[in-house]
Amino acid sequence: MKITLQICFLLILHLFFHISSSQFLPSNTTGYACNLSQTASSCQTYAFFTAMGPNQLDLASIGDLFSVSRPMIAKPSNITSLTSPLVPNQSLFIPLTCTCNSVNTTTNISYAKINYTIKGGDTFYLVSTTLFNNLTTYQSVELVNPTLVPINLTIGQDVIFPIFCKCPTKTQLQNQINYLISYVFQPSDDISSIASRFGSTTESIVEVNGNRTIRPTETVFVPVSKLPELTQPAPINVSNSQRTTERTSAVIGLGVGLGVCGLVLILMGCFLAYRESVWKKRVGRKKDDGESKKNEAGVSLMADVSDCLDKYKVFRVEELSEATDGFDDRWVIQGSVFKGYIHGKPYAIKKMKWNAYEELKILQKVNHGNLVMLEGFCIDSEDASCYLVYEYLENGSLYTRLHESNVDMLNWRTRLGIAVDVANGLQYIHEHTRPRVVHKDVKSNNILLDTNMRAKIANFGLAKSGCNAITMHIVGTQGYIAPEYLSDGIVSTKMDVFSFGVVLLELISGREAVNIDGKALWVEVHENFNGKEDKHIHNLKGFMDDVLLKESCSIDSVMNVMSIAIACLHRDPSKRPSMVDIVYALCKSDDLFFDISQDGLSPRQVLAR
Structure with a gap:
């Protein structure tokens, strides 16, 4: 009876807000x-x-x-x-x-x-x-x-x-x-x-x-045109009494610390004397130690990702195993990524044998419609594995759509929309995250398509938070790697711009980033489009995908995208455009818009800054 009265009260309150709060x-x-x-x-x-x-x-x-x-x-x-x-x-x-x-x-x-x-x-x-x-x-x-x-x-x-x-x-x-x-x-x-x-x-x-x-x-x-600068109050200062207390605490802490150091020295002497006997016991417990290390690794993984526990759903290993039939090869999407159904909903489950902390740290900073969404994760303390659970995109990768003959080919308008989607996603991680994020592995395999052929960037496994750094550990995919990164290890947003230029070449030509002879697509473009501009249209027709030539799409529109690709592929990274400039240039294409006076047309429209 009490519950019924409460529900009635809530109903009355809800109606009250609907009627009288106007x-x-x-x-x-x-x-x-x-x-x-x-x-x-x-x-x-x-x-x-x-x-x-x-x-x-x-x-x-x-x-x-x-x-x-x-x-x-x-x-x-x-x-x-x-x-x-x-x-x-x-x-x-x-x-x-x-x-x-x-x-x-x-x-x-x-x-x-x-x-x-x-x-x-x-x-x-x-x-x-x-x-x-x-x-x-x-x-x-x-x-x-x-x-x-x-x-x-x-x-x-x-x-x-x-x-x-x-x-x-x-x-x-x-x-x-x-x-x-x-x-x-x-x-x-x-x-x-x-x-x-x-x-x-x-x-x-x-x-x-x-x-x-x-x-x-x-x-x-x-x-x-730009955000106004807000006037903010000065940060609250710590009072003098608090500072005095802190200094007193520091002195006390120093005394205690010295005493502890003395005690540690005594214990260290005892430890050295006892070490031999302990070592002998350890030799007989190798198997137990192996299991202990696994557990410690699992605990370490969970500690590393503790900041993410309130951001994402934490799945159980049993859930993911059941969803993929024990990670059966029949459910492999690509590499170590499996398709699985949890409560009837499909997910992409990425199985990893290393610490996922860096990837999780970056993923919890980003939230954009053109980035694949992380739904949750799982830590398996038994073998120190980590699983990342992503939204599942029905139309697979751009690579599959462009380079595998058993799927429907993409028309020019769809390809152009995909280019803008990817550019928007890269613009977001380059301009709207602090510090900026460099993806480091932009390629057609890492661009996924949903049911509406909207593109989303996936796989932040190699991404780096912060740029203008130098690394000796060169990673990436042949044909997409920027020359300055390959030769000098320079990490910057401009390396993503270069890789995006290669993706544009794939969209235009329908060809892979590296041919069967090992020659990169961008190298061929540098050779054929480095002369007089009046020959570019002729060269472009020989470079374009046959599907686009049969479609009779606008050569001017394709040439516009080709010009953007060439600018992205400049050997000097400082002369490559930013993703802001690229998005704006792509959106100038007439093929992205229908005449609004045409009745009954409501195509996918794309426009961004």
């Missing part, structure tokens, strides 16, 4: 429509967020809420200390991956997917208003989680909270509008004050948001 909530409660014919399918943008409440006064808590790292918030927010506490109402810029999402057959809504785990007392309304500070609404949460019952949430349940955002249109990008900042309108605000605060103009804000009355708690999109 005076408090924005008129656009379910989100902001997006049109793939005008904007990018995804982009990197920012939300303006004010730290409030006792649980939001440190970067770690806010980073966990939005699934980003502390440096990713600190850098755009002009914060120098990652550990100093925040002050109430401190302003922050939160990085978002904004995507145009289809919520039903007729509606596309633009938002950033934030995964949130329900806790005791949570409701869609409370989390939207108090934790996310009205950057979303409970109506929108209901819309994107149609299978969940708002009045019957379970603790530990994962819910997608759609943070409102927008991507710039092609015209806006051409007008140097690179970001549309998501800002929650406050009672004391007006358009002119917002424009002044963010270095924008009243006219441009009205143009983006429409000439309408904006009410408190409604999201306003503020167009800017």
Whole structure:
């Protein structure tokens, strides 16, 4: 009876919010429509967020809420200390991956997917208003989680909270509008004050948001060419009394340390005398020691990835073994990657015999629609193995699609879309991670395609966080390795640019990066396209995939991509374009867009900064 009354109360409360809260909530409660014919399918943008409440006064808590790292918030927010506490109402810029999402057959809504785990007392309304500070609404949460019952949430349940955002249109990008900042309108605000605060103009804000009355708690999109510099309070200093206490503690600690050192010296003498007898006992326990080392290695692996335990699902070895029939060869996708079904859903399971800490450390920093998503991992302490569990992409690798004759060939528009997808993914890891991430193994085998032929970059096993370093350990795939990395071990984002140029050559020619004689494709291009430009069109027709020639695609469009590829393959890395420039240049191709006056056409549209 008590439970029934509670459910009735929640029903009444839920209806109350639906009916009577219209005076408090924005008129656009379910989100902001997006049109793939005008904007990018995804982009990197920012939300303006004010730290409030006792649980939001440190970067770690806010980073966990939005699934980003502390440096990713600190850098755009002009914060120098990652550990100093925040002050109430401190302003922050939160990085978002904004995507145009289809919520039903007729509606596309633009938002950033934030995964949130329900806790005791949570409701869609409370989390939207108090934790996310009205950057979303409970109506929108209901819309994107149609299978969940708002009045019957379970603790530990994962819910997608759609943070409102927008991507710039092609015209806006051409007008140097690179970001549309998501800002929650406050009672004391007006358009002119917002424009002044963010270095924008009243006219441009009205143009983006429409000439309408904006009410408190409604999201306003503020167009800017670059993020304004936020004025932040100085980090909280440690008081003199605290410093005195610390010095006193240090003196005491020093005395204790000296005493411990003396005791250690005595014990060391005893240890040396006893070592011989211990060594003899060890010889007789080799088998036990072997098992112990395995367990220690497993414990070490789990300790290394302890920071990831709250970011990803931790699978059991038994689950993964059952999903792959004991890792049977029939389920191998490629190398040590297996396809497996867990609770009826397919996953790609990567079995590794080494420490996955570096790869996990990089993967938990990245979150982008053109990067393959890590779903979880597993540590097997029995043999010190690690398993990474990724989303499964149905159409396999770009390599398979281009170079194996038993699959449908790709038309030019699809190839061009794949090129832009990969460029967007590389732009994200090069420009929006801190420190920057270098993939180091960009190739057609590591580009996977989903059911809609959208491309995602996979396999961060060789990736490096941080660039402009030198290494003596050269790794990678023949035909894709940048000359400066091969000769001098120089690691930089420009080595990814070079590899991407090779992928563009594959898309144009339909040929592999290295032919049967061992000659690299990029070397052939340097030989044939290093002369007069008036011969380039003729040479291009001899280089193009027969499938494209039969399709009668635009030679100008192919030549544009070829020119980008040649620029990427420049022997001097400093003269190669950045991924920002590459994305912009690729998106200038007319083949990415249909004339919007044509009725009934809604192709996949791609545009990014």
